[in-house]
Amino acid sequence: MASLSLAAVAADDPVAALREAAPFEDASDRFLKRVAALARTSEFGAGARIYAAGDAADDIFVLVSGVVEHTFKPEVGAREPLKRLGRGGVVGWAGLLLGGKTRRLATVRAVEATTVLRIDTEKLVALLESEPTEGPHVMERFATMIQREFTLPSLLAQVRRLSGPLTEEMSSVSLTMYRLSLWLKSPRPYLMLLGFSLFLAAWYLAVEVWKLPRFREMPGITAVVKEWLSRSPTYGLSIYTEEYYQHIAMSVWRIAQAFFFATALGVPMGLLLGWSRVFKEYAFPVFELLRPIPVLAWVPLAIVMFVATESSVVFLAFLASFFTTALNTMLGVESIDESYIRAARCLGANRWQVFRHVIIPGALPFIFTGLQISIGVSWFSLVAAEMVSGQYGLGYVINTSYMMVRYPTIIIGMATLGIVGYTTSALVRIAGDYLMEWRVRELALSDR
Amino acid sequence: MDMSSPPSTSTRGHILIEDVVKVYDAGGAAVLAVDHCSLEIDPGEICMIVGPSGCGKTTLLNAIAGFHDITSGRIVMDGEVLCSTEKPKSNPGPDRIVVFQNGALFPWKSNLENVIFGPVMQGRLERGEAIDKGRAMLADAGLSGVEHNYPGEMSSGVRRRVEIVRALMNDPRALLLDEPYRALDSLTKSVMHEALLEIYYKNKVTIFFITHDLEEAVFLGHRVVIMTTRPCKPKKTLDVDIPHPRDYSVLTSKRFRELIEETNDAVHEEALKAFQAGEKEG
Numbered sequence: 001m002a003s004l005s006l007a008a009v010a011a012d013d014p015v016a017a018l019r020e021a022a023p024f025e026d027a028s029d030r031f032l033k034r035v036a037a038l039a040r041t042s043e044f045g046a047g048a049r050i051y052a053a054g055d056a057a058d059d060i061f062v063l064v065s066g067v068v069e070h071t072f073k074p075e076v077g078a079r080e081p082l083k084r085l086g087r088g089g090v091v092g093w094a095g096l097l098l099g100g101k102t103r104r105l106a107t108v109r110a111v112e113a114t115t116v117l118r119i120d121t122e123k124l125v126a127l128l129e130s131e132p133t134e135g136p137h138v139m140e141r142f143a144t145m146i147q148r149e150f151t152l153p154s155l156l157a158q159v160r161r162l163s164g165p166l167t168e169e170m171s172s173v174s175l176t177m178y179r180l181s182l183w184l185k186s187p188r189p190y191l192m193l194l195g196f197s198l199f200l201a202a203w204y205l206a207v208e209v210w211k212l213p214r215f216r217e218m219p220g221i222t223a224v225v226k227e228w229l230s231r232s233p234t235y236g237l238s239i240y241t242e243e244y245y246q247h248i249a250m251s252v253w254r255i256a257q258a259f260f261f262a263t264a265l266g267v268p269m270g271l272l273l274g275w276s277r278v279f280k281e282y283a284f285p286v287f288e289l290l291r292p293i294p295v296l297a298w299v300p301l302a303i304v305m306f307v308a309t310e311s312s313v314v315f316l317a318f319l320a321s322f323f324t325t326a327l328n329t330m331l332g333v334e335s336i337d338e339s340y341i342r343a344a345r346c347l348g349a350n351r352w353q354v355f356r357h358v359i360i361p362g363a364l365p366f367i368f369t370g371l372q373i374s375i376g377v378s379w380f381s382l383v384a385a386e387m388v389s390g391q392y393g394l395g396y397v398i399n400t401s402y403m404m405v406r407y408p409t410i411i412i413g414m415a416t417l418g419i420v421g422y423t424t425s426a427l428v429r430i431a432g433d434y435l436m437e438w439r440v441r442e443l444a445l446s447d448r
Numbered sequence: 449m450d451m452s453s454p455p456s457t458s459t460r461g462h463i464l465i466e467d468v469v470k471v472y473d474a475g476g477a478a479v480l481a482v483d484h485c486s487l488e489i490d491p492g493e494i495c496m497i498v499g500p501s502g503c504g505k506t507t508l509l510n511a512i513a514g515f516h517d518i519t520s521g522r523i524v525m526d527g528e529v530l531c532s533t534e535k536p537k538s539n540p541g542p543d544r545i546v547v548f549q550n551g552a553l554f555p556w557k558s559n560l561e562n563v564i565f566g567p568v569m570q571g572r573l574e575r576g577e578a579i580d581k582g583r584a585m586l587a588d589a590g591l592s593g594v595e596h597n598y599p600g601e602m603s604s605g606v607r608r609r610v611e612i613v614r615a616l617m618n619d620p621r622a623l624l625l626d627e628p629y630r631a632l633d634s635l636t637k638s639v640m641h642e643a644l645l646e647i648y649y650k651n652k653v654t655i656f657f658i659t660h661d662l663e664e665a666v667f668l669g670h671r672v673v674i675m676t677t678r679p680c681k682p683k684k685t686l687d688v689d690i691p692h693p694r695d696y697s698v699l700t701s702k703r704f705r706e707l708i709e710e711t712n713d714a715v716h717e718e719a720l721k722a723f724q725a726g727e728k729e730g
Contacts, residue, residue, distance in 0.1 A: 082639065339548045339550065342546065345514075347566035348569050364556070439556075
C-alpha cells in the first residue's frame, strides 16, 4: 500500500521526478513543465525487461520509483558495466547523443515494480533546440552525465557529435584545445583576472593613494606602466627600446644553455642514481654534500674556473638546475612500482629493454615535475649571477637600476622576469603533456 | 568428455614443487615463510591456492616466477629445474607469466602496445605481425575497441582482461595469478570469473591462482589447495568434481554449497591463526 501511494504521488508530479535526474537538476520549473508534457508514464513489474541492447534507441527513461538493473554490452568500454539505478536515474540516452539512429548500448531490467517517465528522444531534442538558453545547458549536462560512464576518447567523440563533425581520434592538439575551451568556460580564468586586478589595485592604493609608510619610496603603478610603455622612456628602458629586448634575449639565451646542460646531464645522472644501486653508493653522498651549497657561494669559484664571465654566469644557472633535475629523476625511478619491472621481466624483456620501456617512461612524470622546478631554480640562480657579474640580462638591469636610482626600471625588470619565467615553465609543462598523453588522459578522468 | 579433471590434451605446464623451504631474514630474525611445501600441478590444471592474506602463498608464487630465491627444495616445470637448493633463484621468463594483484599494465603504453610487448621484446614476432596477433587476441577476448586507449582510462575489469591477453600472447606454459581480482567489487568479480574461464577453455593453459576467497576458488578450480598460515604448506586439498565448462549457475548449485561447507572450517581456522598472529597483509 505504501509503495503504491508513493508511486501515485510521484506520478502526480513529473516535474519533481525530472528534477531529481542529473541533466535537469537546475532547470527552471517552466522548462521542466515543457519536458513533462512530452513524457508518458510507464510501469514495469519486477523482472520485466525495459529494453535490450541492440534495440532501436527511441525513448529516454527517467526513473520515478523502483529500481532497475543496467548492463552495458561489454564492448562498449563502460566504466561500470553493471549497475543499479533508482529514482532520478536516467537510462536510454544513447539515441540522444548519436542522433536517434543507433541501437541501445545496454539492457535494462526492472528489479522491482518500477515507474518511469519515457520521453521521445527526437521530441526532446526539438524542445532543447527551441530553448536558446536552457536547451544547450541541459544538453551539456546530459553530455557530462554520459562522459562519466565512459573512458575519455570515446566520450569526447560522442560529445562532439552534438554540435560539430566527428574527429576520428583525439590528437594531442585537439586535446589541448579541448582543455583550453573547458578552461575558458570554467570560472578559473576570470578568478585569475580578478586576482591580478586586486593585486594591482592594492599596489596602486598603497603607493599612490594612501602613501603607506613602507611604500612611500616605491614607484607607483602608473609611473611604472607609463615608463614601460613610453616611446622615449626617462630611464632608457621600455618596450620600444631595443635594449629591453637585448636584455631579455640575453637572459633567455643563458637560461636555454643552462637548462639544456642541466637536463642533458641531470636526467641521465638521476636515471643512473635510481637504477644502479652501486652507482648510487658512489655518487649519492657526494651529490648530497654539494646540493645544499647555495649558488651564491659558488660565485667566486665560478669566476676562477671560467675566465669568461659569460660561461661563469651560465655555469651558476646550470648548477642548481642540475641538482634539482637529477634528484627528481632519481626519485622518479625509485617511485616506479616493482610490479612493472617484474611484469616486463616476465614478458621476456632484458635489462636494457626494462630500462628503455619501463624505467624511463615510468620516471617521466617525476622528471617533468623536476624540470618545471628546475627551470624556476635556474632563473633564480641566473638573476643572482647576473647581479654579481655580467653586462646584460634582466638581473643586470635590476642591479644597475638600483645603483643608479631608477626605481621604475627595477619594477620593469622584475615584472619582465615574472612573465618570461612563467612562460618558460609553461613551455616545459606543455612539452610534458605532449610526451605523456597517457598521464594527461588519466588525470583528466580523475577530475584533477 | 569428463571435464572435471584437467584436460588430458595438455602436455605442457606441469609444475612440481618439491619440499620447498623459504626463510626470510628479516632484520636478523629468521622468519619461516614456506615450510617443506610439496605440490604437483597437472598440465592444464586450474589449481587454486587458498589461504589468509600474508600466509606466505605469494612467496611460493614469487619463487616459481623467479622474483625471489628459495632456501631449499626445488621447483621443476616440464622436467626443467627452475630453482633448487643449488641454484636458488630462477630467471623470470615468458613461459610462466604473473598477473599481479594490482595489475601491471604499463600505464604509459596503449592497451595494444601492452599486449604486443612480450613477443616484440623477445624478438619472436615483427612489430606488424605482433599488432595483427594482438588485435585478434583482444577481439577474441571481447575487447576490440580498446586498442588505442591507455590502461588508466579503462575500468579495472577491462584492465585485468587486457593483462591476461598480454600474458597469453606469449603462449605461456602457466599463468600465475596473484589475487588478481582482490581489488574488484563483487559484481565485476563475477563477470571476470566467467571471462577468465572463457579464455581458459580456449587456451587450456595451466593456472596457478592465489586467492583468499574460498567461493572464487571452488568456482574456478579443478583443485583447491588450502594453505596453512605462516609457515605456508598445504593443509587440505579439495578436488572440485563440478564439471567444466562452468557458468554462474554453479554458484547456486547444491554441490557447490557442499564443497564450500566441507572446506570452510579449514579456511576459517587458518584465518583465525593469521588474525591472532597479526601478520601484515601482503
